[in-house]
Amino acid sequence: MLKILIRVLSILTFLFWVAGCADAATQNESFNSFFTQYSTNKTFALSRSVFPLRSFKYKYGVDQQGKEETALIETKELAETLAKQPTLSEYAAKNGLSVAIQPAQDTSLKRIVNVYKQGTDWLIEYHFVKTDSRWYMHEIRDYSL
Numbered sequence: 277m278l279k280i281l282i283r284v285l286s287i288l289t290f291l292f293w294v295a296g297c298a299d300a301a302t303q304n305e306s307f308n309s310f311f312t313q314y315s316t317n318k319t320f321a322l323s324r325s326v327f328p329l330r331s332f333k334y335k336y337g338v339d340q341q342g343k344e345e346t347a348l349i350e351t352k353e354l355a356e357t358l359a360k361q362p363t364l365s366e367y368a369a370k371n372g373l374s375v376a377i378q379p380a381q382d383t384s385l386k387r388i389v390n391v392y393k394q395g396t397d398w399l400i401e402y403h404f405v406k407t408d409s410r411w412y413m414h415e416i417r418d419y420s421l
Contacts, residue, residue: 307387307404310411311377315364322359326414328352333418353416364391364402373398387411397421 314321335347361367368375368391378388385406392399403415 305406305410307380307384307406307411308377311387311389311404314411314413315368315375318359318363321363321413322355324410324412325355325358326412327355329354329358329416330414331416331418336421367391371398 310324314324329352331351331353333349333351335349337345337347339345362370364375367373371393373391373393376390376392378390380387387404389402389404390399391402397420399419401417401419402413403417404411405414406412
């Protein structure tokens with residue numbers, strides 16, 4: 277009976293150790309390695325996006341008096357919509373876009389990735405947050421004209 281109890285305790289200790297290692301690996305998920313997978317693997321990207329996904333489009337124009345106007349239009353994107361789109365890497369390659377990860381600001385829990393075309397007004401920001409030790413995309417901001 278004592279041998280069985282020791283064996284069970286050994287197995288439980290091992291399982292807790294393995295769970296602790298897996299949790300530590302998740303906590304240390306670097307943004308760069310996360311983003312590489314996010315931008316190339318659609319299934320992973322969908323699993324690491326917060327839905328409904330907040331999407332903001334800035335509209336620029338001039339009113340009847342010639343005064344510049346800016347409007348912010350918010351939509352909520354569903355997973356089904358994003359599933360029909362190419363991966364971020366495919367989209368950038370198809371449209372000749374550059375991808376730049378902005379340096380971390382006040383906290384390492386938020387990151388912004390710019391997708392843009394040099395010499396044009398094409399600029400989209402992808403906002404990511406770290407929640408429960410994992411990175412998630414939670415917002416898109418399109419500043420393009």
